[in-house]
Amino acid sequence: MPEIKSIDELKIPEPTLRRLPWYLAYAKLMMEKGETYLSSTQIANNIAVDVSIVAKDLSYVQISGRTRVGYATAELINVLERFLGFTESHKAFMFGVGNLGGALMHDNGLEQFGLKIVAGFDVKYELAGTSINRIPIHHIEKFPELQRQTGVIIGILTVPVDKAQEVSELMIQGGIRAIWNFTPFRIRVPENVVVQNTSIYAHLAVMFNRLNAIINK
Amino acid sequence: MPEIKSIDELKIPEPTLRRLPWYLAYAKLMMEKGETYLSSTQIANNIAVDVSIVAKDLSYVQISGRTRVGYATAELINVLERFLGFTESHKAFMFGVGNLGGALMHDNGLEQFGLKIVAGFDVKYELAGTSINRIPIHHIEKFPELQRQTGVIIGILTVPVDKAQEVSELMIQGGIRAIWNFTPFRIRVPENVVVQNTSIYAHLAVMFNRLNAIINK
Numbered sequence: 001m002p003e004i005k006s007i008d009e010l011k012i013p014e015p016t017l018r019r020l021p022w023y024l025a026y027a028k029l030m031m032e033k034g035e036t037y038l039s040s041t042q043i044a045n046n047i048a049v050d051v052s053i054v055a056k057d058l059s060y061v062q063i064s065g066r067t068r069v070g071y072a073t074a075e076l077i078n079v080l081e082r083f084l085g086f087t088e089s090h091k092a093f094m095f096g097v098g099n100l101g102g103a104l105m106h107d108n109g110l111e112q113f114g115l116k117i118v119a120g121f122d123v124k125y126e127l128a129g130t131s132i133n134r135i136p137i138h139h140i141e142k143f144p145e146l147q148r149q150t151g152v153i154i155g156i157l158t159v160p161v162d163k164a165q166e167v168s169e170l171m172i173q174g175g176i177r178a179i180w181n182f183t184p185f186r187i188r189v190p191e192n193v194v195v196q197n198t199s200i201y202a203h204l205a206v207m208f209n210r211l212n213a214i215i216n217k
Numbered sequence: 218m219p220e221i222k223s224i225d226e227l228k229i230p231e232p233t234l235r236r237l238p239w240y241l242a243y244a245k246l247m248m249e250k251g252e253t254y255l256s257s258t259q260i261a262n263n264i265a266v267d268v269s270i271v272a273k274d275l276s277y278v279q280i281s282g283r284t285r286v287g288y289a290t291a292e293l294i295n296v297l298e299r300f301l302g303f304t305e306s307h308k309a310f311m312f313g314v315g316n317l318g319g320a321l322m323h324d325n326g327l328e329q330f331g332l333k334i335v336a337g338f339d340v341k342y343e344l345a346g347t348s349i350n351r352i353p354i355h356h357i358e359k360f361p362e363l364q365r366q367t368g369v370i371i372g373i374l375t376v377p378v379d380k381a382q383e384v385s386e387l388m389i390q391g392g393i394r395a396i397w398n399f400t401p402f403r404i405r406v407p408e409n410v411v412v413q414n415t416s417i418y419a420h421l422a423v424m425f426n427r428l429n430a431i432i433n434k
Contacts, residue, residue, distance in 0.1 A: 011430060014423055021419040025378040025401040032379055047403035085425030086418075099326035106323055109316035113418040114425065154428070161242040162249055178428040180420070184242040186264035192431055196424040198417055201303075201330040202238040203397070206231055207413040208302030208331065211371070211395040213228060214409055 016057045017084075022047050023054065024080040031073045039070030086114040091152045093176070094120040095167055096159035097127055097137050100182055100200075104156065105132040117156065119146060140167075144174040153177040161185045233274045234301075239264050240271065241297040248290045256287030303331040308369045310393070311337040312384055313376035314344055314354050317399055317417075321373065322349040334373065336363060357384075361391040370394040378402045 026047055030038055040058065044051035058071070063079045065071045081087050089111070094101050097120040104110070105117055120137040122128075128139040138146065146152075155176040159167045164185035171179060178194040181187055184202060189195055243264055247255055257275065261268035275288070280296045282288045298304050306328070311318050314337040321327070322334055337354040339345075345356040355363065363369075372393040376384045381402035388396060395411040398404055401419060406412055 012426060017423045017426055018416065018419045021401040021416060021422055022403050025381075026403075029379045029402070048405060049403070084422040085429070086422070088425075090425060099324045103320040103324040105320075107316045107320040109418075110421075113421050115421055153432075154424070162246045164242075177431065178424050180424055184238040185246070186239050186243075186266070188265060194424060194427040194431060196420050196427070198415075198420045199235065199238060200415055200417075201326075202235045203413050203415045204327070204330050204332055205238055205301040205303070206234045207371070207395050207397055207411060208305075208307060209229060209234055210411040210413070212302070214394065214411060215370075 012060050016060055019049065019053070019057050020061070020080055020084055022049070023058070024077065024084065024086075027073055027076045027080065031077060036073055037066075037069040037071065038073050038076060040065070042070065084114075086112070088114050089116050090114050090154055091116050091118045091150065092154035092156055092180070093118065093143070093147070093152050094135075094156045094158065095140075095143075095171060096157065096163075097122040097124075097132065098158060098160070101156070101158035102132050104158065104182075105135050108133070115154070118150065118152060140170075143170070147175045151175075154180065156180045156182065157187070158182045229277050233277055236266065236270070236274050237278070237297055237301055239266070240275070241294065241301065241303075244288075244290055244293045244297065248294060253290055254283075254286040254288065255290050255293060257282070259287065301331075303329070305331050306333050307331050307371055308333050308335045308367065309371035309373055309397070310335065310360070310364070310369050311352075311373045311375065312357075312360075312388060313374065313380075314339040314341075314349065315375060315377070318373070318375035319349050321375065321399075322352050325350070332371070335367065335369060357387075360387070364392045368392075371397065373397045373399065374404070375399045 023043055026043055027038060040054045041051050044054045061079050061083045063071060063076060092115055094105060094117050105120060117135050120135055121140045121143050123140050125139060127137045130137050153176055155171045157168060157179050161183055164183040164187050168179055168187040172193055181195055181197045184199050240260055243260055244255060257271045258268050261271045278296050278300045280288060280293060309332055311322060311334050322337060334352050337352055338357045338360050340357050342356060344354045347354050370393055372388045374385060374396050378400055381400040381404050385396055385404040389410055398412055398414045401416050
């Protein structure tokens, strides 16, 4: 019988959590190709991660492989999707319906990964009452009331940099417990609030720099 | 006279490149608040990064602070924007005009950070001839010809996971030198091609996991 893990054991290292979706993507690809079993070595070789890392990462999820054949592909996919939270539907509010906020509201792909944006908020009165991709947009004043009605605790932050700290405080005050921060601003939050920074523009800077280096060689 | 740095010296650590946009964001915020000078300590305290790291990171860019007062805010902004490549306009092609690809084509914010998507490519014939946010969409067959005409060397990859490797090979064959990979698939590329992975869905997994931990406490 598998041991029940305690909350502390559930504290999986962030690098592991970021790699698990790679294994999931690869397993889905192999599933389509009709591969019923996958070994750690096969996964490792195909996505250029050390095999010991793959094995260690997979030890965090409740799956056991069979000697010589490896993991059953279908089971690996199921277990990873559940483990990563992609099979649940987590409701979220969008804060800031500008370029990036509006763009993310267009991305139905998020739903396949367990995130459903149910409303957007903005300071612009002219946006209130409109919608993007059938997701309603409200004035930010409406947020506390809608939060109480819906119990949504995930907020996506895409406001301008100079409003990032202020809006995140307002989000937390209104009941948000996890902030997906797309601004390049490093927001400060209390310890019991989760922040996930996704600075897509910072990634651009890395790409430009690396590209310059190879072009100038 | 400032020393001219060699290409090897230009190889800035990735963590530094990812932090520099935070300093830029903070400097812009302080500029709006009328602060004409910024010290490393002030930056460090406000974005929760160690002051020695801030100083080391800023040593990579060509700027010198003044004792006691620090960096001139306007100069810091200019130097960082230029250094990060945000003031240039880098043209890019979008590969895969699905949910995420289409969403990113809606994000005019990318242009402020130096990236201009000039065309999208997809395998779907019904998308060819249409446009998103005034960016034309072509059938993928047109890519090699358009690459020769335009010289675009940056490609954004947002195709389905099972097409990621195949399309990236086609991109490279057609002249792409830097791939901004938004798929959760770990593409393999030759050494002289830059890959920047931005797995926004992997960040979601981290957020869900951390949120569960605090909720179940």
